[in-house]
Amino acid sequence: MNPDRTAGGARARARQAMRAAVAVTVQDLVLEHGYEETTIDDICAAAEISRSTFFRCFHSKEEALFGPTAGAPEYLRDALAARPADEAPWVAIRHALNPLIDQYEGHDERTRRLTRLMVNTPALAARHREKNARWHELLRPEIARRLGADPADAADPRADAVIAAALGCVEATLAAWTASDRPRSLSEILDQAMGVAFVPQRPE
Template sequence: MTLAERKRQLVRDELTEAALKLLASQGFEETTIDQIVAAAGVSRRTFFRYFRSKEDVIIEFLGHLGTKLRDALAARPAAETPARALREAFAVFTDTYHHNPEKSIRLARLTLGSPALMARYLERQTQWRADAGAELARRMKVDPATDLRPRLTAAVGFAAFDTALTCWVDGDGDQDLNTWLDKAFRIVFGETGL
C-alpha cells in the first residue's frame, strides 16, 4: 500500500468507527451524517469522497465479501457437493465476523434492525446469490437457464446464512456463528447433501 492509500484507508476506518459508535448508541435513523463527520473530525465533503450515504458506511464493510465468496466457491474441490462447497465458501463471511466479533455483532444488529440497512444488505446479497448460482452452475456443468438447482442451492444457502446470523445476533454471539451456520445447512441440506 502506498502512503496515500494508507491515509485513505485510515480516514475510511475512522469514519466507519465513528459511525458505528454513534449508530450503536443512538440508532440508525437518529444518527446524522453531520454527527458522524464531527465524531471523526472530518468534513462532509470528505465523508462524501468515501461514501455515498450513511447506509454505505455500514454496508461497505461487507461489500468486498461477495467477490471473495465467489472466488472461494470456485476454489473448492470439484468432488464436494454443491451444498458443501457453498458452506465452506461462507467462511469468507464467518471469518470476517470472527476476526472482530464485537464490531461484527454491532454491525449485524444494526443491519438486521434497520429497514434501510436491511434493504441495502439484501440489494448486495441479490448480486452475491446470482454470482454463487453462476459458479455452482459452472461446477455442476449445467445450464442455469434450464436447471434450477444452482440458483436454488445459492438461495437456500443464503437463507441458511441469514438465519444463522440472526440467531448469532439474538444470542449476543454466545454460540459461534459457524456452529449456527453448520446447524442451518444440516437442516436444509441434510447430512447427505453436505
C-alpha cells in the same frame, strides 16, 4: 526513490487512516443513537470533517458503517470455484462460506452489536438483501456447473434454489447469533442451519 510514488503512497495511507477514524465515529453514533437517527451531518460534526470530505471517503452512510463490500461476492465466488471439482454443490458452498463466517467471528462484541443492528434495522436489512442478489448472480454459474446444469437455462431452478437456500441459511445464522447474550459459534449455527436445510435427492 520516486518522490511522486512516495507522495501518492502517503496520501493513500492518510486517506485510509481517515476512513478508519470516521468509520469508528459512525459506529459509535449509530450504536448510541440508532442508524436512522444518525445523519451525515451528525457524523461530520462528530468527526470534525466536511460533507465533501465524507463523500470523498464513502459513497454512503452504510459504507461508512460496515465498510466497502464490493470485493466480497467475488471472493466467495473464487472460494467456491477453488473447492474440489467433484464436491457436491451444497458441501462446496458451505466450505466456501468459511472465510465470510471467520470475518464476523474474528472480531469482538462490537461486531456482534453492529450485526444485530444490521439484522434488526429494516433499511440495512433491505440493503443486505440487495447485496445478496449480486452474490446470487456471481455464484450461479459455478453452482450450475457443479449440478451439470446450464446457467443460462432459466427454466432449471436447481442452481437458484441451492444459492437462495445457502444465503438464507447465512441470514438465519446471523439472526440467531445476535439473538443471544451468550451465542454459540457462527460455524456451529451455520452447520445447524445448513444441515436442516439439506434435503437428500428423492430416490428414483
